[in-house]
Amino acid sequence: MPKKEAGPPERRALGSVYYSAAHDSWCAEINLGLDSRGKRKTIKRYFKGSEKDRKVQKKAEAKLAELIADSGRGALVNPQSITVAEWLDQHLKRWNSKLANTSKKENDRLARIITEKIGRIQLQAIQPYHIQQVIDDSEKFAHRSRMKILQLLRRAFAEAVSLEVISKNPAANIRAPRAPRAEGKTGIAWTREEVQKFLEVAREYRLYPLYCLAFSIGARIGEIQALKIDDLNLQDGTLNIQRSVSGRDDKTYPLQISGGKTEAARRKVRLPEDVKPILAAWLFRLEEDRKAAGPQWNEEGWLFPSMNGKLLRYIPFWQNFQIVLKRSGIRTGTIHDMRRTFITLAIRSGVLPEVVAKIVGHSSVRITLEEYRRVQDDELENAAVTLTGLLG
Structure with a gap:
C-alpha cells in the first residue's frame, strides 16, 4: 500500500x-x-x-x-518556471486566433489588468485567494469587465488543467462578482414623430441617407461606416453587413475594421421600400462627389465615405449628428439611440422580437427585449384606456 x-x-x-x-x-x-x-x-x-x-x-x-x-x-x-503572465500570453495567442480584432483587443486589456496583480506568480503556485484578490481589486471597473476577467481566468486555467500543467483550476469556484443594482435602462427611443422631425432637419445635410438607413434597419454606426457600395443590392433590395468599424481614430481608441462583432452580426437584411429610392439617389450623389473631387478622390469603395472618398470618421459624423439633434428640438440622445429607436418602433409595429433580433444582428432575442426595447409614454396611456372597465 x-x-x-x-x-x-x-x-x-x-x-x-x-x-x-x-x-x-x-x-x-x-x-x-x-x-x-x-x-x-x-x-x-x-x-x-x-x-x-x-x-x-x-x-x-x-x-x-x-x-x-x-x-x-x-x-x-x-512548467514550474511558467508565470501567470506567460501562460495568459500563450493562451490568448491560441484563443485570439479565431476572434475579431475588437475582441482580441478587449482580451489583451483584461490580461493586462490580471498581470498587474498576479502576473509574476508561478502558474503552479497560484491559489484561489490570488484570483479572489484580482476580482476584489477590480471594483473600479464596470461589472461587465469584472465578469470578463473571471471568465478569462477560468478559461485559461481550465486549459492549463487539460494540458496537465496544473492539477486544479484555482478560478473554478470563485464566486462571480455581484452586479450593481439596476437603476433602469440607459438610453432612449424616440417616437415616430420625433424621428420625422429629426429627418426633416437631416434632409439639409449630406449624410441624410445614412440617417434614413440607420432608422430603417437599426444597424450599429460602426457597421454603417464599414459598408461598401458592393454590399448594397438595390435590384433585390438587400444589404450585406459583414464588417464593422471600431474606435475613433485617436490615441485612446485607434481605428480598426473587423469582420463583425459576432457571428450573428454578419447578416443580410432586406431594405424597406421607402429607403430604396433614397439610397439610389445617394449613389448618384456619390458620382457627383467623385467628379467634383477630381484627383483628390480616394476610390476605396465605401458606401458612405467622407467628401474625399475615404472612410467616414466617427468624430465628424458625431458632430453632424449633434447639430441635427439640436436643430430638430427633440429629446437629447446618442447615436446608438437610433438603434434603440428602430428596435422599439419595429416591435410596436408588430414585427416579432425574434425577427427584429435577426435584423439588428443580436445573438439573442433577450438582448433585444431586455436591453434595447423601450416602453413609450403613449403605450402606457393606451394601456390605461384598454384596461378601463376591467372591474366590470
Missing part, C-alpha cells in the same frame, strides 16, 4: 509516483536536478482519484514513464 503523504519525500530518484492527500490525486513527479540557487527542479502531473484507485495510479505511472522518456530526448519543458 503506497504511503499517504502531503508531498514528496526529501530524496527521490529520477522520478516517482505517489499519492498526494493535499491534492486528492496521484502524482507523477520527475526530478530535473538543481537550479542555479541549489533548489530542486521538478515536474509534477496530477491525476484525480482516491488512494485505492489502481487505474488512476497506473495512469500516473504511465505518465512518469513518458516524462522520463521526454527528459532523455531533451523534449521536456519545466
Whole structure:
C-alpha cells in the first residue's frame, strides 16, 4: 500500500509516483536536478482519484514513464518556471486566433489588468485567494469587465488543467462578482414623430441617407461606416453587413475594421421600400462627389465615405449628428439611440422580437427585449384606456 503523504519525500530518484492527500490525486513527479540557487527542479502531473484507485495510479505511472522518456530526448519543458503572465500570453495567442480584432483587443486589456496583480506568480503556485484578490481589486471597473476577467481566468486555467500543467483550476469556484443594482435602462427611443422631425432637419445635410438607413434597419454606426457600395443590392433590395468599424481614430481608441462583432452580426437584411429610392439617389450623389473631387478622390469603395472618398470618421459624423439633434428640438440622445429607436418602433409595429433580433444582428432575442426595447409614454396611456372597465 503506497504511503499517504502531503508531498514528496526529501530524496527521490529520477522520478516517482505517489499519492498526494493535499491534492486528492496521484502524482507523477520527475526530478530535473538543481537550479542555479541549489533548489530542486521538478515536474509534477496530477491525476484525480482516491488512494485505492489502481487505474488512476497506473495512469500516473504511465505518465512518469513518458516524462522520463521526454527528459532523455531533451523534449521536456519545466512548467514550474511558467508565470501567470506567460501562460495568459500563450493562451490568448491560441484563443485570439479565431476572434475579431475588437475582441482580441478587449482580451489583451483584461490580461493586462490580471498581470498587474498576479502576473509574476508561478502558474503552479497560484491559489484561489490570488484570483479572489484580482476580482476584489477590480471594483473600479464596470461589472461587465469584472465578469470578463473571471471568465478569462477560468478559461485559461481550465486549459492549463487539460494540458496537465496544473492539477486544479484555482478560478473554478470563485464566486462571480455581484452586479450593481439596476437603476433602469440607459438610453432612449424616440417616437415616430420625433424621428420625422429629426429627418426633416437631416434632409439639409449630406449624410441624410445614412440617417434614413440607420432608422430603417437599426444597424450599429460602426457597421454603417464599414459598408461598401458592393454590399448594397438595390435590384433585390438587400444589404450585406459583414464588417464593422471600431474606435475613433485617436490615441485612446485607434481605428480598426473587423469582420463583425459576432457571428450573428454578419447578416443580410432586406431594405424597406421607402429607403430604396433614397439610397439610389445617394449613389448618384456619390458620382457627383467623385467628379467634383477630381484627383483628390480616394476610390476605396465605401458606401458612405467622407467628401474625399475615404472612410467616414466617427468624430465628424458625431458632430453632424449633434447639430441635427439640436436643430430638430427633440429629446437629447446618442447615436446608438437610433438603434434603440428602430428596435422599439419595429416591435410596436408588430414585427416579432425574434425577427427584429435577426435584423439588428443580436445573438439573442433577450438582448433585444431586455436591453434595447423601450416602453413609450403613449403605450402606457393606451394601456390605461384598454384596461378601463376591467372591474366590470
